Amino acid sequence: DAGVTQSPTHLIKTRGQHVTLRCSPISGHKSVSWYQQVLGQGPQFIFQYYEKEERGRGNFPDRFSARQFPNYSSELNVNALLLGDSALYLCASSSDYGADTQYFGPGTRLTVL
Amino acid sequence: GESVGLHLPTLSVQEGDNSIINCAYSNSASDYFIWYKQESGKGPQFIIDIRSNMDKRQGQRVTVLLNKTVKHLSLQIAATQPGDSAVYFCAEFAQNTGTASKLTFGTGTRLQVTL
Numbered sequence: 157d158a159g160v161t162q163s164p165t166h167l168i169k170t171r172g173q174h175v176t177l178r179c180s181p182i183s184g185h186k187s188v189s190w191y192q193q194v195l196g197q198g199p200q201f202i203f204q205y206y207e208k209e210e211r212g213r214g215n216f217p218d219r220f221s222a223r224q225f226p227n228y229s230s231e232l233n234v235n236a237l238l239l240g241d242s243a244l245y246l247c248a249s250s251s252d253y254g255a256d257t258q259y260f261g262p263g264t265r266l267t268v269l
Numbered sequence: 270g271e272s273v274g275l276h277l278p279t280l281s282v283q284e285g286d287n288s289i290i291n292c293a294y295s296n297s298a299s300d301y302f303i304w305y306k307q308e309s310g311k312g313p314q315f316i317i318d319i320r321s322n323m324d325k326r327q328g329q330r331v332t333v334l335l336n337k338t339v340k341h342l343s344l345q346i347a348a349t350q351p352g353d354s355a356v357y358f359c360a361e362f363a364q365n366t367g368t369a370s371k372l373t374f375g376t377g378t379r380l381q382v383t384l
């Protein structure tokens with residue numbers, strides 16, 4: 157079975173632009189979480205989605221939004237990009253809401269110039 | 270490849286020796302803990318987990334110890350191999366009713382295996 161997949165692998169944007177990142181969870185997993193990992197730090201929680209509903213949000217501005225589709229895949233959107241948004245964006249899937257073990261994808265490396 | 274953590278604490282271990290990586294967690298309500306391994310350019314990979322009602326759990330070449338009194342976790346890797354070189358993160362999980370079930374990660378430790 158395929159693991160968590162993310163696209164694109166790398167992305168370069170300029171300040172003020174908008175970006176959409178995509179994630180497909182492990183087959184059968186219904187919950188998707190998004191994390192931001194800045195170089196030199198551990199991943200920081202952004203969102204959790206389950207059954208197309210947002211179940212939680214970390215300490216990120218409203219420029220960050222996400223959604224989950226009926227097939228449980230998910231998109232993370234970031235508007236009005238800032239230099240500080242440059243990071244590795246990780247998607248993790250788990251079998252259910254409240255399921256503790258989360259499996260991570262390879263991430264999307266976003267560079268904002 | 271791009272480094273995951275340029276300014277992380279580093280542990281250097283000779284091939285064949287045992288490695289011990291330590292982690293302090295913050296939330297006394299956390300009831301589940303996970304160790305992840307992250308290689309350069311990749312996402313975190315699940316290694317081993319432990320629940321708060323346990324103090325030790327063993328896997329293949331890895332052991333996790335949990336001391337709830339001092340809120341401390343450790344990961345022991347036996348007979349360390351070059352392929353173990355990576356950044357290791359501990360993560361804590363607290364089930365919050367009605368809110369997100371999120372992982373909170375520690376700062377990470379870089380393990381360097383020397384030949």
